[in-house]
Each structure stands twice: as structure tokens, then as C-alpha cells.
Amino acid sequence: MDQAEQLRNIIKAGAAPGARPLARVIAVTSGKGGVGKSNTAINLAVQFRRQGKRVIILDADFGLANIEIMFGAVPTYNFYDLIYQGKSIREIITQGPMEIGFISGGSGIAGLSNLSMDYLNYIIKNLVELDTLADIILIDTGAGISDAVLEFLVASGEILLVTTSEPTSITDAYSLLKALNRHPRFSSETTQTRVIANRVVSADEGKALFNKLDVVVSRYLKIPITYLGAVPEDNQLSNAVMQQMPVSLQSPKAKSAVAYERIVDTLMNKEAVPRAARRGMEAFFAHIIPIRKTDRRR
Numbered sequence: 001m002d003q004a005e006q007l008r009n010i011i012k013a014g015a016a017p018g019a020r021p022l023a024r025v026i027a028v029t030s031g032k033g034g035v036g037k038s039n040t041a042i043n044l045a046v047q048f049r050r051q052g053k054r055v056i057i058l059d060a061d062f063g064l065a066n067i068e069i070m071f072g073a074v075p076t077y078n079f080y081d082l083i084y085q086g087k088s089i090r091e092i093i094t095q096g097p098m099e100i101g102f103i104s105g106g107s108g109i110a111g112l113s114n115l116s117m118d119y120l121n122y123i124i125k126n127l128v129e130l131d132t133l134a135d136i137i138l139i140d141t142g143a144g145i146s147d148a149v150l151e152f153l154v155a156s157g158e159i160l161l162v163t164t165s166e167p168t169s170i171t172d173a174y175s176l177l178k179a180l181n182r183h184p185r186f187s188s189e190t191t192q193t194r195v196i197a198n199r200v201v202s203a204d205e206g207k208a209l210f211n212k213l214d215v216v217v218s219r220y221l222k223i224p225i226t227y228l229g230a231v232p233e234d235n236q237l238s239n240a241v242m243q244q245m246p247v248s249l250q251s252p253k254a255k256s257a258v259a260y261e262r263i264v265d266t267l268m269n270k271e272a273v274p275r276a277a278r279r280g281m282e283a284f285f286a287h288i289i290p291i292r293k294t295d296r297r298r
Helices: 003-014 037-050 066-071 079-084 109-114 117-127 147-155 167-182 203-220 235-242 255-269 280-297
Strands: 024-030 055-060 101-104 136-141 158-163 192-200 225-232
Touching: 024 037, 024 147, 024 167, 024 280, 037 055, 037 066, 037 136, 037 158, 037 255, 055 066, 066 101, 079 117, 117 280, 136 147, 147 167, 147 280, 158 167, 167 203, 192 203, 203 225, 225 255, 235 255
Parallel strands: 024 136, 024 158, 055 101, 055 136, 158 192, 192 225
Antiparallel strands: none
């Protein structure tokens, strides 16, 4: 029995019918940096909390620590400490405002492919607990089209693609979808991809942005995308960022905060996510780890 099969057996045992609930894992991504991806993740987290959901953000944008900066909170431990220092999953979760938890990736996740099977078993068994601690887990991926970003997107049942109306942003968003479409393990049948138009001047501009992207995606790719909504350009959002506060907390009536609220309302209405998409965090990481182990042997 190879390592991948052993790990699948661990997942199968933990995911037996009725054994535990599965968290809804949503990856927030973008084709390039500077389009408001991390800010989107944080504000969606606030709006999900207002809906009574328990939320944890995994900051997978390695080396940039965007989430902790925007929350104005310094984590004591990160994912590296879970892997190499024997910390538990509860110990590496930092509490942000409104009891939103976040996990700093550090360099820990990047080293998963080099771990022994014993370490992988330990990590997976810890990650079982995340599904009991959160209803919604938001993955704030790195920007761009790195192998790490693609791995996270392939492992996610739901993808939120953030883009702006700048031509380069739309082009980079398409390039990300193109790379995802070519990934050998990506399945459009079990993945829901939705687009958020950010920093637009009107609702019409947001829909026009999506239509431009959708035309080329429909013609050349096999990824069905849907429009989730638009977030307007907003000075109150910029002020909140400068003060290290989510605009949804600092100015809940701001037009950008209202837009985030509408987006979460839409996502909540789509909560009946198929089990194939709602994989939970344990299966999320198990999806990444064995393939890397296998690829490393080739």
C-alpha cells in the first residue's frame, strides 16, 4: 500500500456517513496582485459571521501575511508550528475581530510534500478538527498563477475569482482560468467558479466586466463561470484598510460593505452545495498532499 492510498484510507475513515459535518471551503483568488483579493476575503468573513456562521481564514498567500496586517493582529503560531513544533490546530488559530479565526500559512504549507507519512497522518488528524470548529473556511490564495495557487484551487469545491475592470486584470483572470483548465486534476463538474467584479463605478460596469471575461472563457475553456456580484470603488473602504479594519466592521453602511453583504446573501442562498464540492478541510489537504508525493517520485 503506497502513501497516497494510506492517506486516502485515513480520509475515508474520518468522512464516514454521519461521522462529522464538513466545513464549506471557499478559495478566494485573483489573476494578479493588487485587485483586493485579501480585502474581499476578510469582508466576506465578517458578513458570514453576521449570518451566524463560524469562520476561519487560512492565509495561503505565503510571505505576505496580508490577513494579519489587515486585522491588526500578530499570530503567536502558524501552520509551520503545527507541522514542525507539535502545536495543535487550536493553538495556531489566531482570533480576529468578531471571533473570526485565521491561520497564518507561514512556510509550513509549502513544505508539505517533503514530510514523512507519520507527519502527514498527524496533520490530517489535526485538520479533522477544523471541520468541527468552522462552518465556513476561506482560503486566501496567493495572487497569480503559481503551482501552489493552482493546487489550492484544484482542491477547492468553490472558487471566488476577484478581478477589476483594468484590461490587465481581466487578461490575468483569464490566464488563471486557462491554467486551471489545463490542470490534470481539475474538474469543472465538481467545482463552482464565481466572479466578483471589484472597484467598479457602477453595477453596469461590473456586469460588463463579467460579460467580457465570460465571452472568451465560454469560447475557449471548459470552465463554466457565474457572476456573483460587484463591489464599488469606495473611499470608506480605503480608509478602513489604512486603519487595519474591515470596512464591513468600521462602516457597515458603506456602499462596499453593503455589496459584500449582498454577495454573502447570494452565497448563503446557494448553501446547498453538493457533497462533491463540500469536501471539508481534511479532504482539502489530502487532495494536495498525495499528488505531490507521487509527483516527487517521477
